[in-house]
Amino acid sequence: RKEVEQDPGPFNVPEGATVAFNCTYSNSASQSFFWYRQDCRKEPKLLMSVYSSGNEDGRFTAQLNRASQYISLLIRDSKLSDSATYLCVVNGGGSYIPTFGRGTSLIVHP
Amino acid sequence: GAGVSQSPSNKVTEKGKDVELRCDPISGHTALYWYRQRLGQGLEFLIYFQGNSAPDKSGLPSDRFSAERTGESVSTLTIQRTQQEDSAVYLCASSFSKDTYGYTFGSGTRLTVV
Numbered sequence: 001r002k003e004v005e006q007d008p009g010p011f012n013v014p015e016g017a018t019v020a021f022n023c024t025y026s027n028s029a030s031q032s033f034f035w036y037r038q039d040c041r042k043e044p045k046l047l048m049s050v051y052s053s054g055n056e057d058g059r060f061t062a063q064l065n066r067a068s069q070y071i072s073l074l075i076r077d078s079k080l081s082d083s084a085t086y087l088c089v090v091n092g093g094g095s096y097i098p099t100f101g102r103g104t105s106l107i108v109h110p
Numbered sequence: 111g112a113g114v115s116q117s118p119s120n121k122v123t124e125k126g127k128d129v130e131l132r133c134d135p136i137s138g139h140t141a142l143y144w145y146r147q148r149l150g151q152g153l154e155f156l157i158y159f160q161g162n163s164a165p166d167k168s169g170l171p172s173d174r175f176s177a178e179r180t181g182e183s184v185s186t187l188t189i190q191r192t193q194q195e196d197s198a199v200y201l202c203a204s205s206f207s208k209d210t211y212g213y214t215f216g217s218g219t220r221l222t223v224v
Binding site: 032034036042043044045046049087089091096097098099100101102103 | 141143145151152153155158160166169201209210211212213214215216217218
């Protein structure tokens with residue numbers, strides 16, 4: 001089983017739609033969780049950290065489910081500019097090396 | 111500096127040549143990571159530095175790859191006798207010791223071996 005798994009997509013949604021991605025992780029002792037965004041031929045950029053109680057940043061909501069070992073990202077009112085690959089990142093649990101998922105591709109169309 | 115700086119941004123080299131890639135992390139970031147990303151693929155961990163501790167080299171794919179970092183400053187990744195399969199974007203990231211604020215990436219070095 002891969003350490004961090006994501007559905008590669010692509011998720012093809014119209015502007016204004018709500019879309020959600022999940023990411024599962026295998027190390028139950030993991031402690032840090034993040035969502036990154038990567039545009040084509042660009043470096044990954046931090047979108048948001050994921051806290052145990054869940055957190056929201058504008059149209060973006062991240063949640064952590066430790067019991068089922070997954071994190072989620074919800075994007076409301078999708079914009080064309082949200083089109084990108086969303087990477088799940090997990091760290092901790094005996095390792096200081098962040099593990100990146102392969103990413104989920106989102107395409108928002110007019 | 112304000113961000114993680116990598117150089118060169120692009121490098122084309124002939125098969126068999128050595129290349130050196132440079133990463134200048136954010137000041138105050140004690141942790142530094144090198145990743146490789148092949149076209150259309152995910153990030154592949156290469157090496158991790160934390161302060162003056164011994165680096166974690168567990169991700170280096172072969173002994174042709176090596177990296178150095180002096181203290182908490184610049185790091186160089188060296189690839190000897192480059193092969194075509196080394197063609198990829200090499201990304202450097204840095205963070206505080208505690209990763210509460212995540213990892214900041216440089217814009218990468220796009221290496222093409224011809």
